[in-house]
Amino acid sequence: MEELSTDILVIGSGLAGLLSALKAERAGLRVLLVGKFAIGMGTNTSLANGVFTAANSRFSEEAHLRATLESGRGLNQVNLVKVFIEKAPDAIKELRDYGVPLLGRDTGFTVDRPKGSSQLPGVLLIRPLIERLRDSSIKLLPGLVIFDLVIEEGEVRGAFGFFRDGKPCLIQSRAVILSAGGAGAIYRRNDNQRSILGDGYALALRAGLSLFDLEFVQFSPFVLGEPRLSSFLLYPPYPKDFRLFNEKGEDLLEKLNPRGDSSRAILTQWDRLSVVLYDACQDGDVFFDLTQVPEGAWEDYPLNFLKKSKFPFRDRPFLVSPAAHFFMGGVELDEKAATSLPGLFAAGEVAWGIHGANRLGGNALAECAVFGAIGGQSAAEYARQKERTQGPFRPFSENVIKKWDRKVRSYLRKRRGTFDQPRDILKELKNLAWRCTGPVREEGSLKEGLDRLASIRRRIEEVYPATLGDLFKRRDLENGALLLKAILEGSLLRRESRGTFFRKDFPDQDDQNWLKNTCYHIEKGELRITHTEKTQISKSLSAPGLQRVAK
Ligand SMILES: Cc1cc2nc3c(=O)[nH]c(=O)nc-3n(C[C@H](O)[C@H](O)[C@H](O)COP(=O)(O)OP(=O)(O)OC[C@H]3O[C@@H](n4cnc5c(N)ncnc54)[C@H](O)[C@@H]3O)c2cc1C
Known part of the structure; x- marks a missing residue:
């Protein structure tokens, strides 16, 4: 078994993981960054449409707060939302300092695409961050799949996993940042990367943490449903000349907003449309028709992205369906991105609290930017404190190694x-x-x-x-x-x-x-579910540090 040691282990190399790693390394610590596949790739971040919601000269912090809470329908963790809103503009500045090209827009920022470029904004977002990694001392371990967190004496001490070639690996670490993303790909219809299967949630549940509100999943209405093509999201904005109809030829957009600007109506009624289309798909196929879109519109993103495909998107209507997009639920955190397990921090889609019952568009990337940086900073402070109190690294004891050797045998049995x-x-x-x-x-x-x-x-x-x-x-x-x-x-x-x-x-x-959050945890090997009233949660979070609120 390969044995490694580091100050900070970051699990996941999407936006949250990359930013946590860069932040912790800037604080002068040894950082190890792992991902299931190539670093930065195979992530939902690389598929993202590049929209960040954050206060700017045209959009106030109050407006951002109101919109986030309205979307969340009373289930957001207000203390976390406040930190998020307040820190989002600085997080955007930090991203720009790393070289990410961001342009101001009405309610925040968007990845700036060179004119005519058909590159996905997520790729343009990730690329400068990967360049930064190359100039850093961060050690990268692509293709390492984490199977378990290592917990000794009530705190996290690292993680265990297998490389893609089957070699087991035990990593000792003073602090761990969990940024393993969401779980959209557990659904047959989804627009996520294939590997985003909820590993982060499972790692946390098995480590004894409480997760919240996993029943809240966001769906996107228009995901490609053609059998031989991968199921990617048809990115907004939508041209005004597109049509959506069922097998009988009935116009489905009529149900949504017969008169107004259909693209805008779609964005504001995204969730209602997913429900309408899910029902429509039970009765037969649903088609998206771009054949009436004028030639010139195909030169601009996002249509120029479709134009690159061999599939004749311009010439005939094609199948679409709603699909799983984003998980609002996840691991409980405090304002410093600390979980209730000492030494374990979390950031990004794996975390719970900002979005409540529904996520405001653009808040996921902004959340990764804010809590990625907070997580990296907090984990660095935690690791420094450990070093001061416990001195230099001591390797895992013989007993710990033997325990993990047994575990390897059980996985391979x-x-x-x-x-x-x-x-x-x-x-x-x-x-x-x-x-x-x-x-x-x-x-x-x-x-x-x-x-x-x-x-x-x-x-x-x-x-x-x-x-x-x-x-x-x-x-x-x-x-x-x-x-x-x-x-x-x-x-x-x-x-x-x-x-x-x-x-x-x-x-x-x-x-x-x-008006309750759903709390999920494992007790004696069984999944248990309880509910916490919102008032209970607010009270407990005002206490110093994060207390377990689940009863
Ligand atoms: C098509 C699409 C478009 C989107 N557009 C936007 C947008 O414009 N604006 C917005 O705000 N949000 C958008 N979102 C949502 C947003 O992109 C994601 O929520 C965000 O990128 C998640 O980032 P993350 O760092 O938490 O996780 P991810 O970027 O998904 O990265 C997860 C990482 O964890 C790793 N990992 C997982 N399990 C393991 C394991 N067991 N061992 C090791 N590594 C592991 C993966 O390999 C990966 O590196 C979009 C989502 C999709 C799918």
Whole structure:
């Protein structure tokens, strides 16, 4: 087993991870940055549309605060939102200092694209940060998949994982920053990178942390549904001449806003449209039609991005469907990005608190920028403090090494054997997630989902890791199944509709009974769910440090 040591370990190399790593290194610490694939790539950040919401000369902090809380429908963590709003303009400045090209826009900033460029804004955003990494002392470990956090004597001491070539790796670290992103790819229909399967949530749950509000998933209405093409988001803005219709030729945009500017209506009613389209897709295909768009419009982003494809987007209508986009729930943090596990910090989509029941567009990248920097700074302070009190690094004891050697053997042990390919089980899991916990949910299908998931979980137990690929697929399956169980159970218990969460059988928001956050944690190996009233949470967070609020 390869053994490594560092002051700060950063898990995940999207925007949150990159910024945490750069910040901690600037504080003079040894930093190790890992990602499932190439650093910066295979991340949702690299797919992003490059929109940051933050106060500027045209958009006040008060307006940003109001819009964020309105979107969150009473479920945001107000203390975190305030820090976020206040620090967002400085975080944007810091990004510019790193060389990220950002232009001011009405409610914030956007990645500046050279005229006519069809590069995705996310790639333009990540590239200068990767250049910075090259000039830094940060050690990069691409292709290392973290399987577990290492916890000794009540604090995090590092992490364990496997390289893609199957070599196990134990990393000792004074502090760890979890920035492993969200989980959109557990859904059959999603616009995320394939590897974004909720590992961060699973790592945190298994480490005994409480997660909140996992039932709140944001869906995007227009994701490419053509069978042989990858399912990417059709990026806004949408040209005014596009059409959306079903198999019968009925105009679906009529239902949304028959008169106004349809592109604007889509952005303001993004979630309603996802629900309408999800229902429409149950009855047949839905088509997006760009054939009436004038020739000149194809020279500009985002249409010039589509134009590069071999698929004849200009010549014929094509299939679209809504798809999972973003997770509002996640790991509980305080204003310093510290979790309730000493030494563990979190930032980015894996974290909970800013968005409440729905995320305001542009707040995800801004959150990564703000809490990535805070996480890096806080972890550096924590590691320095450890050094002062505990002195130089002591390697892991023999006992700890033996424990992880046993764990490696258990991961590689051949199971009883099954004829199921892990790939097929993952497909079933994703189908189930889409059918039962998509944009429209109801008691009957949620219960059915739990039954079917129980049988899928038994089959995962028996996956025979015949190849190296199966070792990773099995972990993907375990993580995905844990998360889906949480979403199914949490959705069954929330009997109302709020933000992105829509229960067909309880279509109204119910503040009387449901102004609550859902808390998920593992107790004696079982997933437990409790609820915390908003007043309880505010009180507990005003105490010094973050207390566990779940009862
Ligand atoms: C198509 C699309 C467009 C978007 N556009 C915008 C936008 O314009 N504005 C906006 O605000 N938001 C946007 N979002 C949302 C936003 O892009 C994401 O929320 C944000 O980029 C997440 O960043 P992150 O650093 O938290 O995670 P990611 O960028 O997803 O990175 C996660 C990292 O964790 C690593 N990882 C995961 N599990 C493990 C493991 N077990 N071991 C090791 N590494 C691991 C991954 O390999 C990856 O490096 C968009 C999202 C999508 C999908």
